[in-house]
Amino acid sequence: MKKEIAKKLEKELDEREIEAAKRDDHARRKPRPCGFTVHVAKGCNGGCLYCYVESKPKLNKLSPKALIYALLCNPYFEVGKSFIAIGSICEPLDFPNYTSELIRELLKLGNPIQISTKEVNYELISLLKRVDCLISMCVPFDEICKKYEPRRPPPSERLEFCREVKGAIFLRPILPMIDIEVYKKGIEVIAEYTDRIILGNLRLTRTVKAKLGISSLPRKYYERKVILENYAKELGLIVYRAACCSNAYKHHVICWNRCWEKGFCTRCPNSCYIRV
Numbered sequence: 001m002k003k004e005i006a007k008k009l010e011k012e013l014d015e016r017e018i019e020a021a022k023r024d025d026h027a028r029r030k031p032r033p034c035g036f037t038v039h040v041a042k043g044c045n046g047g048c049l050y051c052y053v054e055s056k057p058k059l060n061k062l063s064p065k066a067l068i069y070a071l072l073c074n075p076y077f078e079v080g081k082s083f084i085a086i087g088s089i090c091e092p093l094d095f096p097n098y099t100s101e102l103i104r105e106l107l108k109l110g111n112p113i114q115i116s117t118k119e120v121n122y123e124l125i126s127l128l129k130r131v132d133c134l135i136s137m138c139v140p141f142d143e144i145c146k147k148y149e150p151r152r153p154p155p156s157e158r159l160e161f162c163r164e165v166k167g168a169i170f171l172r173p174i175l176p177m178i179d180i181e182v183y184k185k186g187i188e189v190i191a192e193y194t195d196r197i198i199l200g201n202l203r204l205t206r207t208v209k210a211k212l213g214i215s216s217l218p219r220k221y222y223e224r225k226v227i228l229e230n231y232a233k234e235l236g237l238i239v240y241r242a243a244c245c246s247n248a249y250k251h252h253v254i255c256w257n258r259c260w261e262k263g264f265c266t267r268c269p270n271s272c273y274i275r276v
Contacts (some may be wrong), residue, residue, distance in 0.1 A: 002079045006072040006110070009065055018064040024062060028031040034114070034243045034258045035083025035153040036071065038106075040099050041090040049148045049212055050138060050173055052205040053089055063270040064102035068109070079111040083247050083256040087134075091152075093119035099125055107131075114243060116170055118152040132250035133167035134198065134243065135159070136173055137220065140186040144221040148175065168246050169193070172200025174225055176218045183224075184231050191235045198240045198250070199225050199232075229266070239266050248272060 010018060026038065038188060042053035054055065060067060071077050092099040092115055099115075106110060106113055107130060114132040137160050139145050144153040152158075162169055170189045174183065187263050190197055202208075209215060232239045240246045241264040248255040249270040259265045262272035267273075 002072055002077075005079065006069060009069045009072070013063075013066055013069060017063065017071065021062055021066045021070040022073055024067070024070040026062075026067060028071040030075070031075050031082060031256075032085075034085040034088075035112075035247070035256050036074070036077060036237065037085050037088040038067065038071070038102070039089060039265055040086060040092045040095050040102065044090050045090055045094070047151045047257070048118075048138075050202055050208055052203055052208055054092055054207060057090055057094060059098060064098060064105050064132065067102060068105050076271055082111055083244055085116070085243065086114065087116035087249070091117065091119055093117045093121050093124070096121055096124060100124055102129055103131060104129050112247050112253055112256070114247040114250075116243070118149065118158065120157050122164070124227045125164050128165040128167070132163075132247045133165045134170040134246065135162040135165075135167050136170040136172055138171070138173060138179055139182065140169070140171075141182070141190045143180065144182070151156065163193045167194065168196035168198060168240075168250075170200060170243070172198065173202035174199060174228065175202060175212075176214070176221055176224075177212070178248045180224050180227060181183045183228055187228065187232050187235060187237070188217075191232075195236070196238045196240070196246060197232050198243055199228055201225070221226070233266075238268050240268060241266055245270070245272075 031172040040144050041057045041059045043057040044053045105183045116134040116136050118136050137155045138148050140155040142156050229239050242259050245255050245259055254275055
């Protein structure tokens with residue numbers, strides 16, 4: 001099937017696009033734990049203080065169909081099975097036309113698709129409902145969040161959008177300078193909009209350290225996450241420790257990363273460990 005789909009795309013692409021797709025890194029790199037990260041662009045203008053991405057965004061030179069052709073050239077990619085994750089080093093909804101066309105084409109392959117975004121675009125609701133849509137924020141309070149995510153819509157708008165697309169909240173990253181009680185209240189707010197949440201870590205690079213004014217994570221940083229995870233469960237939320245688990249749950253398939261074997265499984269209703 002993989003070769004047949006590639007052959008069909010070759011008839012729709014010109015020779016220049018085909019050769020560019022074969023040279024693209026999507027055609028050769030191995031998947032990450034969340035699956036194959038598909039880059040609409042590289043770089044971001046969001047200016048989030050905790051983010052390691054510093055470069056200005058550049059839209060992928062490949063057309064959406066050529067990008068999919070590159071994936072089909074990748075020996076590690078499996079049609080209908082490999083997890084796909086969009087939004088890792090850019091804001092995909094900053095390029096709504098490209099992203100929507102890409103998703104529509106990817107849906108034809110039947111793979112579990114996930115997109116992570118901080119943006120709000122009501123014109124894409126029907127499309128985003130068909131994938132696992134993660135609405136990302138560091139904290140669900142407008143006044144606090146604008147300090148760390150100055151160029152993105154306030155969390156109150158993102159929460160409403162999350163409800164519309166039937167998505168999950170990606171509370172990422174959990175920031176050590178924000179009091180844990182604030183996060184608990186935030187999780188209570190999140191529970192009013194969705195039944196699913198992912199708790200994400202802070203990735204400390206030299207740039208991030210400088211922007212946040214910290215040199216390292218507090219000794220009990222990861223203990224905070226455990227406390228928040230348990231609190232979210234008490235509120236009835238489905239909690240994931242990894243994005244791939246959310247993608248698996250949304251599409252009713254077994255987790256690509258086999259998290260139940262790696263200590264990341266939270267025994268969510270998907271019950272991968274039983275179905276395997």
